[in-house]
Amino acid sequence: MKKSIYIMALGAFGIITTEFGVIGILPALVKEFNVSVDTAGWLLSGFALTVALAGPFTNMLTARMNRKTVMCLVLGIFVISNLLSAVAPNFTVLMIARILPAFLHPVFWAVSMTAASKQAGPKDAPKAIAIVMAGLSVATVLGVPLTTYMADLFSWRASFVLSAVINLLAFGALALLAPSMPVNEADASPKSQVKILGNLHLWVKLLTSTIMLAGMFATYGYLAEYLEKVSHMSGVQISIMLLVFGGTGIIGNWATGIALSKNIPVTSRLFLLALVVMHVLAYKFGGLFIPMVGILSVWGFVHTGGFLVANLHVINGIHGTALDFVNSLLPSFFNAGITLGTLLGGFVIAHYGIHQVIWMTVPLLLVALALSFVKQAQTQKVAEKTTAEVPEHEPEPDQVAVSE
Template structure:
């Protein structure tokens, strides 16, 4: 694998750490700015909403920009935004600093997926994409406890400085070691990309993707607050528990990848059922310290595979220019789900208490499970009935 692929994975780690790093410091921000927990949660949900809305447009605007230049620009914006966040005098400035990089977040995601695939070549493309995806996965399980630990050790400002430093390293490495990546005009042609949007099954898959992420983040987005109020843990204990959650998640992401390579549909359904079970156990036994340590370990093992599950459910059977286009849309649907989940979670917390947030997650995950059977058909008449497709037309084959 070319070193630039690993550099893109580091960039993904920095970007996702910036997005989710606030989860562990929400309680500190509540005290610092004298705001409610659901207002603090807007730092996550509004970031995600901006990504969801702006994604398709920013990707179109950057479609003809050299891929290396585009990724360097994104990382530079993330460095600046984190530094502004670190010195924000009030919540309004902090919110503005958070929204700024969200506009370009989906550009890095779509560009890195395509660039990694092309640099590795057809044979090693799946491996290259998995490496970049690993940056996202590791960030979701390590970035949150790391920023939480730094915030507890120094201050909440220090967590943003750390995120800025990670993005700065990725920016420098990408600028120095990565080759120029000119745009492939064939892939960038809208006519070759938009054909896939006529697939009804694809839109069902996007819906499942949104619901899965909403279910995951309705509770996970407020996990630090849950551990503080329900499990009665201190700030240090919370950072350790998030680290346990993340450490288990690294192993879980690896195991999920292996199982998904064997059977995407079955693995996805088992994943959803197990995640439902863990949330119910957390509701029932979350008040006990030792029981919550065990629950978090298993929960983390399962939770982290959610991004991989949602990603593969959507792109399964898609190839060529259509795959590039769908990859560019995924961040919007991922973040639409995160936005929906955190908003619903905050709504329930304010009205019924943090303990009841579990009951937002459970029905959402069960709904995603039910919808997964709709996409489980072997045939897709819209595509398969075409007798002689044009050379550039791609097929969508659902498992």
């Protein structure tokens, strides 16, 4: 694999750490700025909502720019954003500093996926995409405990400084070591990409993945607060638990990838069922320290595979220029799910208390599970109407190698 692919993975780690890093420091921000938990939750949901709304437009605006230039621009903005967040004098400034880079977040995601695939060539494209996705996966499981630890060791401002340093390293490496990545005009043509929007099967898969992520983040977005208020853990204990959650998550992500390469529908449904079970157990034993340690370990193992499940569920079977366009849509729909989940979770917390947030997650996951069966029936109905750009068939092993 070319070194620039690993650099893009580092960039993905940086921007995802920036997005999710606030989860572990929400309690500190609530106290610092004297705001409610659901208001502080907008630092996550507002970021995600901006990504969801801006994604398709910012990708079209930058479609003809050199891919290396675009990614350097995105990482540079993320460095500035984190530094502004670190010195924010009030919640309003912090919110603005968080929202600004969110406009370019989906650009990096779509560009890095496509650029990695093209640099590696058709044979190694799945492996290249998997490497970049590893940056996202590791960030979702290690970014939160890292920023939480920095906040506990120094202050919440140090968490943003850490995120800035990570993005700066990726920016420097990309600028100095990555080759120029000019755009193929045919791939940049909107007309050649948007044909995929006529495929009803794609919309069913996007809806399923969006609701699944909403269910995941309705509780996970407030996990640090849950551990503090329900499990009565200290700041240090929360940091350790989040690290355990992330550590088992890395193993879980690998195991989920292997399972997905065998059977995507079955693995996706087992994932949803396992996550429902973990949330019910967290509700029942949330106030007991020792049981929660075990629950969090298994919860992290299951939870972290969610992005991989959602990603492969959507892009499976899509090829050509349509893949570029769908890659640009994924951040919008995934972050729409995160936004929906954190907003619904915040609503439950504000009206019924943090302990009850579990009962927002469980119904969402069950709806996603039900939709996975609807999708299977829908495939048969849509297959005859599908364009040649999107063949509806079970993938060959090399098509799902991304999960490994």
